Amino acid sequence: MSVFNAHFFRQQCYINGCWVDASDQQSAQVTDPATGDIIAQVPLLPATDLEACIVTAEKAGRKWTEQSAEQRSRLLKKWYQLVLEHQPELAELMTREQGKPLTESAAEIAYAASYIEWFAEEALRVQGDIQNGPSADKRSLIIRQPIGLCAAITPWNFPAAMLTRKIAPALAAGCSIIVKPALETPLSALALAALAEQAGIPAGVLNVVTGDGPTLGRVLTQSNRVRKLSFTGSTQTGSLLMAASAQHVQKVSLELGGNAPFIVFADADIERAVKGAIESKFRNAGQTCVCANRIYVHHSIHDEFMQRFKEATQQLVVGNGLKTGTQIGPLINREAVNKVNQQIEDALSKGAKLICGGPAVEADGLWFQPTILTDMQADMRCAQEETFGPLAPIFKFTDDAEVITQANATPFGLAAYFYTQNIDRMWRVAEQLEVGMVGVNTGIISSASAPFGGVKSSGIGREGSRFGLDEYTELKYICLELEGKA
């Protein structure tokens, strides 16, 4: 059976428990990046439809807050189970709209589900505090309350996990939410909403709207009913949204671009470092915000690392993600291909050496061979910008202080990775890197139980872990005076 006949396949927005088209009938096409085929049409929702959605979602949120934490937890668990039950079909749908290999799509569905499970459990552990208070007659009670209506704007590179990471804590905290997925990959989001409906999550608590980013973003930031905005995407858009959300002082979380350094010290286990570099660099064809962007290798092991890294890179299979054995799918669109091409050409014009791969030509479509460049310098574009493609630039370094200065010499601060077997260096370097997340001897760091997020221009706030729930609650302090104690 085709995944487009699955009971959760939807081409309409989910608003207040109903599946709806745009009131003006406008729609946008969804294409499969591997074939260029049009696979669906989704509404291009006009601003007025979203304004109406905000009103019903806020109302639904008030009722949802009144349900017990146990009830919210139970419904989230049911949703979690349904997502896992449909993992293979959801994975196929994701590969069709996003391009990543089926194995990665299946892993993302499991990862997305893990956030629902995690926050179903955290829903039961929302905690306040009681303090004695500064004076004999006063007691301080501190409670946590749901922040109110939330909005989430999500990107195309993780069409399921970026949603559940925001929806699950919002719902667990007792908030309703409106999600606007990327227009490139709305089908996974709508499928998740269909399963949430099946799980019994009440109408209006979770809403998914599709449409133009700037149009819908404006409505979400201009409404004083929306109390929280959680965004994952580019630093440029995040910065615009943060400025817009200042109007009503909405609470914002931003998970933005990265430029992760991946450092291989002289005492590293080279085999593990090569494995980690391959995983971190080429997962999702290099289209992840935490993927290794700059690989620094100590000069004493440079040649050995390079030889093994090149061998492993050349074995990667590029192709349609639906085909068994594919490890690298297409890039998301032409713009993405052009950006990687420009970074390669810039580096080559400044003296870099091409080891394998190379710029894609127009006839290659959206396929991009994994590419390695050496003899890299700090003034090259891919040392300064996020790449978001399968390009691995290798920099040589001599001492720790020098490589840490270079690693930190970017406006970004999301993730960093390094390989060493020395415990002193492990602590020192982990503390000196200006990032929100550090992988030591591993290239894969994400987990529902860990706080995900960045510093500097990479964002504000953390997602996942017990800290992830704080973003959807407000602290309230209640001061209690006791009679006869003054």
Ligand code: ADP
């Ligand atoms: P990318 O370059 O990865 O597509 P974007 O930041 O442009 O990153 O997109 C991430 C999400 O932000 C998408 O859902 C997109 O539709 C949305 N978006 C883009 N521009 C705006 C905007 N001006 N206001 C609100 N949302 C936007």
